[in-house]
Amino acid sequence: MSAKEQVLNLLKENSEAMKAGEIATALSIDKKEVDKAIKALKEEGSITSPKRCFYTKA
Structure with missing residues (x-):
């Protein structure tokens, strides 16, 4: 699984916005x-x- 897929899956599972370092x-x-x-x-x-600097699924 690519890093892109891993990041997207993690953000889908997590209800709160996350920083890149936390991801x-x-x-x-x-x-x-x-x-x-x-x-x-x-x-x-x-x-x-x-x-700023926090990300979540669209």
């Missing part, structure tokens, strides 16, 4: 990979940012 820790993957995945998912419209 990286929860998934045990590098924060840079999480940042890339978040950027791609935001461009697709799959996730949103309710407040």
Whole structure:
């Protein structure tokens, strides 16, 4: 499973918005990979940012 899929699945399971660092820790993957995945998912419209540096499913 790609980092992008892992991030999206985690955000779908979690009801609260999460920071990139929290996502990286929860998934045990590098924060840079999480940042890339978040950027791609935001461009697709799959996730949103309710407040600065926090992300949740769209």
